[in-house]
Amino acid sequence: MNNYKKILVTGADGFIGSHLCELLVKKKFNVSAISFYNSFGSNGWLDYLSKDIKDKIKIISGDIRDKDFVSSCVKRQDVIFNLAALIGIPYSYRSTESYIDTNIKGTFNLLSASKKQKIKKFIHISTSEVYGSAQKIPITEAHPVVGQSPYSASKISAEQLCISYNKSFALPVTILRPFNVFGPRQSTRAIIPTIIGQYMQNQKILNLGLMTPTRDFNYVEDTVHAFYKCINAKGISGEIINIGTGKEFSIKVVAEIISDYFGKKIKVKQEKKRIRPKLSEVLRLCSSTKKSKKILNWRSSIKSKKDLKIKLYETIEWYIKNKKLMKINNKEYHI
């Protein structure tokens, strides 16, 4: 039984948002989805969902930086999932103000409208990037936050606004901190699709940045399942919850698994332009899974290298099948 019926998803046109909308429709919620307005009439990945799912989603195009627009979307909703954000780390070095406007001001608009509308649950999607390089592994929710990039700083600020709305106005806000997500539909700017794309282009040399940083790689379907669990979970207001696997793998290991799939070893060249400024580079991320297990009764399906390999292979097959949809990005990437 679902306690709440009407759900608004921001960033629904994106990678994770489109998977979340798909799941929520399957779970019989009444889903409204904000897609970022553009002059091409595109609703991003929502346009590629199967017709029976897409027809059940109310798509509203607009901009979360616009207070009046946000206010009209939040009306009569029960639960808000806030995923809309600018997420590229390299772009955040160049266009910091747009991160402040979207990630901070956009979140403020949503919080402010949710307070007025007495929203039942506000689930804010933050990121493991707020931790900076791990000072202690596994990373628990009590680990300090360090803004090692303008992206991370904008997400920390948005979290703090969420916390303030919970403490000052009793808005039932929950902050989720997903660790690296991968799977079908991810932008080819992200590390896993970057590697897959270069193999698919039959490049002689794999152009990458640092190979040693580790990440906690979670499969997108697992991640959105954790988001979904929040809808009916009790006692999560004011809580911060990591969404990760509890396993860490280096970029080198991920590249090796992908290389095994394609059955060819290619030389790796470290390109300077792909390396972050030294103090901005996040060297290790690995989540504690205790709280998500206890409070959401959720665990990732990735529990070993073998599981990671299965999900990476599924992802590669999706990219091969959908080659025409993806623009291979050879210039920069974010992890």
Ligand SMILES: NC(=O)c1ccc[n+]([C@@H]2O[C@H](COP(=O)([O-])OP(=O)(O)OC[C@H]3O[C@@H](n4cnc5c(N)ncnc54)[C@H](O)[C@@H]3O)[C@@H](O)[C@H]2O)c1
């Ligand atoms: N991908 C990951 O590994 C990862 C990990 C942790 C957290 N996250 C968080 O998850 C959320 C979704 O990330 P994603 O990977 O799906 O990224 P994405 O870029 O695919 O999706 C973000 C969406 O936000 C929309 N958007 C941007 N600015 C907007 C605006 N002003 N108004 C309305 N919509 C706007 C974009 O159109 C985009 O589709 C983000 O908040 C991100 O910080 C992602």
